[in-house]
Amino acid sequence: MLTDIIVIGSITYALKAKNALREAGIRARVRKLDGSNRRGCSYGLELPAGQLLTVAAILRPLNIGYEMYNE
Template sequence: MLYCIMVMSSVTYALKAQTVLSREGIGTRLEKLTRNRSLKGCGYGLRIEKSKLSEAEALLKREGIKIVEVIEY
């Protein structure tokens, strides 16, 4: 399974995003990012299945939660 990490501007927004996505049945995992993984954002992101990324981005945009960066791996 392929995953990506959505980097948020703060841990508060990461937790809000996790709540929104969970409510819609999209599973995520909060991860602390190392400096070499992301130079943007707060150092926290949500790991999500790559196949759910587009749906998650649309839901978060609708809720006014900005994704700073998406890291694919």
């Protein structure tokens, strides 16, 4: 299945985002992402493809910042 991955950073925010998405019916998986970005280790979410607009609408009010991850 195609997936999108977003980088969140801290595990607390990744889990908070996962729970918020689950309440909205979106199943996400927390992943530790490799440290190749400029900041080092990060956690992120693996999401079903095509849900990014909905995800943005859910995470914005919670002040959960993220960026796209390119594997």
